[in-house]
Every structure is written in structure tokens, then in C-alpha cells.
Amino acid sequence: MRIITAIAEMQAAARELRRGGTLALVPTMGALHAGHLSLIDAAKRDCAHVAATIFVNPLQFGPNEDFNRYPRTFEADCAALTAAGVDILFAPSAETLTPAGATTFIEVGGISDRLDGAHRPGHFRGVATVVAKLFHIVEPHRAYFGQKDAAQLAILRAMVRDLNFSVEIVACPIVREPDGLALSSRNRYLTAEQRRRATILHRSLAAAADLHTQGERNSQALIATMLQMLASEPTVIVEYAAVVDPGTLLPLADTTNGALIAVAARLGETRLIDNQLIGADHA
Secondary structure: OEEEOOHHHHHHHHHHHHHOOOEEEEEEOOOOOHHHHHHHHHHHHHOOEEEEEEOOOHHHOOOOOOOOOOOOOHHHHHHHHHHHOOOEEEOOOHHHHOOOOOOOOOOOOOHHHOOHHHHOOOHHHHHHHHHHHHHHHHOOOEEEEEOOOHHHHHHHHHHHHHOOOOOEEEEEOOOEOOOOOEOOHHHHHOOHHHHHHOOHHHHHHHHHHHHHHOOOOEHHHHHHHHHHHHHOOOOEEEEEEEEEOOOOOOEOOEOOOOEEEEEEEEEOOEEEEEEEEEOHHHO
16 A cells, blocks of 8 residues: 655546546545444445545644544554555645645535534534545545544535535445444543443434334434433433434424434543434435
8 A cells, every 4th residue: 555645646646546447535534443444345346446544634623622632543544454455545744734824614504513513613614624625636536434424424415516526425334333332433532431331322313213113203202212312321411312304414393204313422521423314215
């Protein structure tokens, strides 16, 4: 696997790969786990070449968030990506990709203020800006993201549509631990006790999904079920439990035409998210 840190070199290398067939991009912030590697596997199945990125994006962290302590495991990540068959890793410095004095940002209006955006002001502006830069540098045919970051998916799809990027956004299923906890680089922050309690996020979604399967279509009833389940773990501080349109992230009154059910909560200093698509198209 070739490791590149300079933008011009990455542009040239990506141009060469595109000449040889379909090019996939898998953007990451490192601290890789099986969820990330599932994106690589999907990209390799679909495309002739795969480029990955590792970049802990300072623009998407708020002033009181975990940028400085976000896990950085570059050598192990490189070994995992090499074993997975990635062709090129783009790993620019913060100074390279987000230079001081830059004044241009991507703002996906409205939708960026919903779900996680309502609790993390400016977060999705940072995500959209850096992902747009990666798309511009690499010019992939397809880009692969995990369904766990459902709000991010909706925002990037809107950005691609509105700015006419010639890239297909591919969503890949959430990868879970055997007990249902969604894989996340932040799971390593959890104590053993917090890790045990964290499964309540998935269990609350499963309870709401079961209720939907039984015929309940009222969103408030599904939300009440999620909140009741989450309340059974009093140390879990709920940020939101929501039923929304997966494309716009706007609240839905009912789930007749399908929906995204989503939760976010804090265990100590660690913020976790999880979601599930429900409805006929997602059964």
C-alpha cells in the first residue's frame, strides 16, 4: 500500500488509478475497527481500486469535544489497510488539509442542524468541508460510509446532489458486537461497566423496531418505547430519541412509509450514537 501525505501527489496517484477502472474512496479518522474494514471489503467488491484516508478532522470537533484525546493508531491502521488490500492511503496533516487562514466552508443548510447537528453546532460544516475537499482531491467514482453515521450520510448525499459531485455515496450496514453494541472508535473510551450499559442504545432501537413490526405506526409511541428502555439505565444520559425521515432528518408523525429511528446518549464523557432503518424497504 502506498502512503501519501501531499495533495498534489494524491491527485496524481488517484488520476492514475481512475485510468485503470472504478475508484472507491473510504474516508476515515483512523482508529480502525471491523466496521471500517467492512467498508473496505464492500469497496473492493464493487470497484477496481480502493483509496482510503486517515484524517482526524479538527473542523468537526467543538471546543469542548474530544479532538486531542481522539484515538490515533496510525501504524496499526496502516497494517490493517494493507492486509485489507487498499491501494493508496491518503494521510495528510491538519496543516495540509485545513490550513490556517482558510475562509471557505461547506454549509448544508437546515439538515445540518438536525439530530447530531442540533447537539454539536458546526460539526457537520466541518464534516462537509473536509469530505468535499477529499472528493475534489481524489475524484472517486464511489465513496463508502457507514450507516451508523446516518445524519452524516443524509448531509453528504445532499451536498453531492446540490454541488453536482460526480460521486456515488454508498451506505454500508452497521457492524455490531455480538451483544448488539455498534462498533465505534469511541467505544475504547468506555469503562467495563459503561461498556455493559451501552448496549441499551441498541436494545431501545430493537424494542421500537419490534413495536413497528407488530403494527405500531405512531412515532410518539415508538419514541416513548425507546425513552422508557433508555431510562432503565439511569447513568445513560439521553441526548435524543427520534423518528425521522432518513433523507431530510425531519421528524415524522408516523412510520407508514418507513423511517430512521435514532438515539444518542452519553456514558460519562463518551457520546455514542446508534440507529436503525424501519419500514417495508428496510425489513
